[in-house]
């Protein structure tokens with residue numbers, strides 16, 4: 234029955250959590266002719282969606298408005314709507330606690346909502362990134378408290394989300410998806426559903442394998458970024474090798490090398506957080522994930538490294554760091570988006586405020602932000618304002634920046650992204666001070 238509903242586009246799709254993951258999926262599912270109902274605890278977001286106003290940079294308000302007006306997308310804070318849904322996707326956050334342990338509360342709360350409204354022939358797909366065995370050992374026992382049996386009465390699968398906000402080439406449709414069900418039947422039905430709106434589906438033998446594949450992808454990035462960050466630190470120490478030139482040279486090898494670039498640290502909701510989910514889980518098996526710990530040590534050191542470099546550049550240029558004015562360019566954790574979650578720029582702002590002098594920021598995508606309990610605004614970037622600062626630190630290389638203008642007008646520049654050409658007043662991360 235569920236297959237027929239999906240085939241005839243009569244299945245109603247529920248999405249719990251309408252953020253960077255949930256909202257773009259809602260749009261693509263609606264575009265394929267399925268009715269979508271979004272459920273979120275954030276009443277303000279729900280209102281915005283029902284007004285057709287998008288808060289996610291990858292989703293155009295005009296597109297959202299069209300689907301809302303046509304009755305294809307609606308949002309609510311009421312979990313009671315879940316009963317009418319044939320397929321339910323869980324897209325809620327999976328953060329870590331202050332001690333870097335998994336915080337599954339939003340996932341557990343969503344699963345309890347579903348259990349409360351669970352009925353025969355529903356398909357539940359967990360999308361939020363998590364450690365292996367979450368679907369089998371956390372979600373399944375909650376759902377089976379209903380008395381219904383998985384693989385027979387209802388279906389449960391894990392399908393990791395791979396979205397890369399701001400990526401113009403790969404989105405929901407053309408990024409292949411991995412799916413693993415709790416039973417074989419669960420995998421088949423979840424894959425069947427997904428084939429209705431994405432180009433390519435790769436089924437694996439279990440939810441556990443799908444969960445582990447997502448953590449492998451993110452840990453792979455985390456470890457490789459740490460490796461290149463360590464190389465950048467060494468180049469700085471040696472003083473006369475430029476890491477950017479080195480990476481460019483190594484990248485000419487057509488096989489066996491994949492370039493990663495250094496930066497002020499890792500940010501976002503995935504790369505700095507997901508590996509901790511695995512290292513926490515591994516301890517249950519008396520296993521220590523050494524690469525994850527090591528990478529965290531290097532990557533989490535990078536904001537401090539950038540501040541030390543800024544202080545060194547100021548001192549060597551005859552400016553007393555304690556009396557200096559610093560301007561940070563780019564606060565989002567990566568280029569051309571507004572996402573500040575776990576952004577190393579935020580950390581750098583705080584350290585500079587404590588250890589150096591006055592600090593301001595500019596980010597074309599972040600007009601204001603709250604830091605240390607205080608609301609601060611992006612300054613206006615023009616010839617007059619940029620000259621007021623002793624040093625400009627490029628933290629995120631947004632494409633909206635006019636780098637010629639910055640090079641021409643800034644007194645000193647620390648460039649952590651290789652955004653600008655070399656110059657006498659330009660000090661790149663991973664380049665060292667010897668000239």
Ligand SMILES: NC(=O)c1ccc[n+]([C@@H]2O[C@H](COP(=O)([O-])OP(=O)(O)OC[C@H]3O[C@@H](n4cnc5c(N)ncnc54)[C@H](O)[C@@H]3O)[C@@H](O)[C@H]2O)c1
Pocket residue numbers: 249250251252253254255272273274275278324325326327338339340342343360361362363394395396397398502503
């Ligand atoms: N953002 C990314 O680029 C990305 C990429 C791949 C995977 N993921 C994973 O996807 C999941 C969701 O991430 P996101 O970036 O969309 O998060 P987000 O913070 O942008 O959105 C999550 C939404 O869930 C809502 N929410 C929180 N708790 C809830 C609850 N108990 N019930 C209902 N709604 C609730 C929030 O109000 C918010 O609207 C996470 O596990 C994340 O690791 C994110």
